[in-house]
Amino acid sequence: MAYTLPDLRYQAAERDEQALRRHMKSFKLAPRFSVGIWYFSPGGGRFHDRYVPDKTIPERIEMAKQMADLGVTGIEAHYPAEINEGNIDLYKGLAKAGVKVVGVPFSHFFDKEFEFGCLSNPDPKVRAKAIDIAEGALKVVQEIGAGAAISWPGIDGYTYMLGTVYPWMWQTFERSLAEAMDRVPGVRVAIEPKPYEPAPNNIYRTTAEGILAAQRIMGHLKDEKNVKAVKDGHALVGLNPEIGHVTMGGEPLAAAYSLVGMHGMLAHTHWNSQPFGNYDQDLNVGVVNVQEALALVYALKMMGYKEWFGIDINPERMPVQKAVEINIKVITRLNEKVESLPHDQIIDIYLHPDEHRGDLEALLAQYL
Numbered sequence: 377m378a379y380t381l382p383d384l385r386y387q388a389a390e391r392d393e394q395a396l397r398r399h400m401k402s403f404k405l406a407p408r409f410s411v412g413i414w415y416f417s418p419g420g421g422r423f424h425d426r427y428v429p430d431k432t433i434p435e436r437i438e439m440a441k442q443m444a445d446l447g448v449t450g451i452e453a454h455y456p457a458e459i460n461e462g463n464i465d466l467y468k469g470l471a472k473a474g475v476k477v478v479g480v481p482f483s484h485f486f487d488k489e490f491e492f493g494c495l496s497n498p499d500p501k502v503r504a505k506a507i508d509i510a511e512g513a514l515k516v517v518q519e520i521g522a523g524a525a526i527s528w529p530g531i532d533g534y535t536y537m538l539g540t541v542y543p544w545m546w547q548t549f550e551r552s553l554a555e556a557m558d559r560v561p562g563v564r565v566a567i568e569p570k571p572y573e574p575a576p577n578n579i580y581r582t583t584a585e586g587i588l589a590a591q592r593i594m595g596h597l598k599d600e601k602n603v604k605a606v607k608d609g610h611a612l613v614g615l616n617p618e619i620g621h622v623t624m625g626g627e628p629l630a631a632a633y634s635l636v637g638m639h640g641m642l643a644h645t646h647w648n649s650q651p652f653g654n655y656d657q658d659l660n661v662g663v664v665n666v667q668e669a670l671a672l673v674y675a676l677k678m679m680g681y682k683e684w685f686g687i688d689i690n691p692e693r694m695p696v697q698k699a700v701e702i703n704i705k706v707i708t709r710l711n712e713k714v715e716s717l718p719h720d721q722i723i724d725i726y727l728h729p730d731e732h733r734g735d736l737e738a739l740l741a742q743y744l
Contacts, residue, residue, distance in 0.1 A: 378521060379517060379562070381562060381564060381612075382523050382643070382683065383610070384641065384643060385640045386640075386682070387637040387638075387642055388637065393727070396723060399678075399680065400677065400678065400720075404715060405673065405681065408450060409685050409700075409707070410448065410449070410478045410479065410684045410685070411443060411450070411452070411700055413436050413452065414454060415689060416439050416440075417430050417436070418690055418692040418696075421692075427693065434466060441475065443700055444473055444475050446697070446704055447704050448704070449475060449476070450476060450684055450686070452479035452481060452526070452686060453467070453477060453480065453481075455480050455482060455509065455512055455513035455516050456513075457483040460512070460516070468520065471520075476520075476521070476522075477516075477520045477521075477522045478523050478644075478686075479524060479526050479644055480516050480520075480524075480525045481513075481526035481527070482494075482506075482509055482510050482526070482528070483509060484509060484532075485531040489502055489505070490502065493545075494509075494529065495510070495527075495532060495548070495549040496548045496552070497532075498544075498548070503548070507552050510527070510556035514557065517563050518560060518562075518563050523644060524564040524566045524614065524644060525564070525565045526566050526567075526568060526616050527553065527565055528567075528568040528570065529567070529568075529578065530570060530573065530575060531575055532579040533572075533576070533577045533579040534579075535576045535577070545579060549589075551596050554593050554596035554597050557597060557602060557612070557613075558598050558599040558602060561599040561601035564611070564613070565593075565614075566613075566643035566644050568616045568618060568646070569586035569615070569617070569621060570624065570625075571625040573624075583615070583617060583622060583635055583636060584635070589613075590615065594606045594612055597612065610640075611639065611640050611641040614636075614640075614642065614644075615642060615643060616643055617633055617642075617645060618645075618647075618648065619646065619648050619649060619669070620649070620656055620657065620658055620659075620688075621646075621656070623649075623651075623652055623668075624650060624652070624653075624656065626652065628671075629672040630668070630672050630674065633645070633675055633676065634675045637676075637679040637681070642681065642683065644683055644686055645684065646686045646687075646688035647661050648660065648661060648688050649661055649662060649665060649669065659689070660702055661689075661706045661710075662710070666710075669710055670713060673707070673710045677714055687700060716743070718739070721735075722736070725739075
């Protein structure tokens with residue numbers, strides 16, 4: 377399956393009032409759902425043992441086939457921990473059952489040797505291995521036709537504010553990723569920012585930091601094919617914002633995702649829910665702050681979002697199939713509610729707030 381770079385430039389389109397009104401009436405979100413194979417049999421946490429038996433990759437592939445009946449059409453798997461040259465044929469067989477690989481995150485955070493970071497590690501030998509992993513993942517994306525590789529630099533970052541040479545940390549990470557991308561040109565990488573965990577302070581804590589990093593990484597690319605793609609306006613480095621991570625950073629979901637879209641960088645999205653000020657819980661969509669999730673769906677409709685809705689949860693106390701079914705139903709219901717909203721009226725309220733005092737509040741109360 378040949379790789380084709382998904383064109384995200386539509387996300388940055390500017391619309392005047394009439395164009396936005398037409399768009400909100402004509403465009404309907406059509407969520408495509410993907411799942412992460414890593415949570416098919418969740419492991420233990422820092423303070424407790426695992427609650428369910430571990431499962432092999434072939435066993436998880438069989439589980440994914442059953443999820444096709446729930447509406448799942450995509451799967452994500454880390455390279456090389458979950459997808460690699462030795463088992464890629466299993467995933468190609470899964471695609472024949474209607475569930476294709478759509479994202480390949482780097483295995484850049486778990487191994488002992490990455491204790492002090494991966495692509496930003498000050499040890500060039502460790503950094504070289506991290507670059508090789510990124511290169512391998514990009515080759516898998518290219519071979520299997522996924523949308524993007526995903527870089528969640530969870531172990532890259534710092535512990536203490538004093539003693540960190542910030543420019544070195546950022547420059548090393550960004551040049552290392554650019555090196556891997558130049559080895560496999562024309563393939564997109566999506567960065568997933570997060571404020572903290574497992575590093576006490578992650579290297580890119582916020583959405584804006586992720587956007588700036590993506591821009592700098594694209595500036596480091598040297599391969600002719602990569603340089604041309606960037607020159608043509610493609611975000612060869614995009615973002616994969618996750619609801620939980622964005623919430624942990626205290627950012628409003630709709631605004632954060634919209635900012636990424638304004639730059640034509642929303643390569644993928646991860647969906648769950650998260651209480652503010654807590655550890656990363658990966659709860660089911662909508663069980664916390666459902667109003668924010670609704671606003672996010674509305675913002676994606678306004679953007680014209682066409683990429684994947686990646687369900688990223690940790691269903692350690694319920695069957696994974698049941699959790700996936702619940703999340704698909706919730707996102708579908710949110711989308712239906714968004715479609716039922718009076719878009720012209722909402723635009724009027726925004727453009728003429730002095731004439732519509734309390735109208736938005738009344739409208740939201742009506743649609744609860």
